[in-house]
Amino acid sequence: MNDVICPRCGVKMEFISEAETTNQRKTIRYFYRCPACGMKIADSQIALEKTENELIIRVQK
Numbered sequence: 001m002n003d004v005i006c007p008r009c010g011v012k013m014e015f016i017s018e019a020e021t022t023n024q025r026k027t028i029r030y031f032y033r034c035p036a037c038g039m040k041i042a043d044s045q046i047a048l049e050k051t052e053n054e055l056i057i058r059v060q061k
């Protein structure tokens with residue numbers, strides 16, 4: 001994976017993932033955060049949805 005540099009201060013950004021669960025659905029967000037100024041750049045988002053007999057995985061870029 002390539003390093004992402006903060007456009008504001010030129011520092012290497014951290015890769016963070018964040019999961020959120022609601023009733024039938026789980027959303028995982030990936031983003032980069034600058035440790036110096038706190039700026040965030042969104043990467044991809046994955047949604048997992050459970051129905052009665054299947055699990056749907058959606059990737060949003």
Ligand SMILES: [Zn+2]
Binds near residue numbers: 008010038
């Ligand atoms: Zn920064």
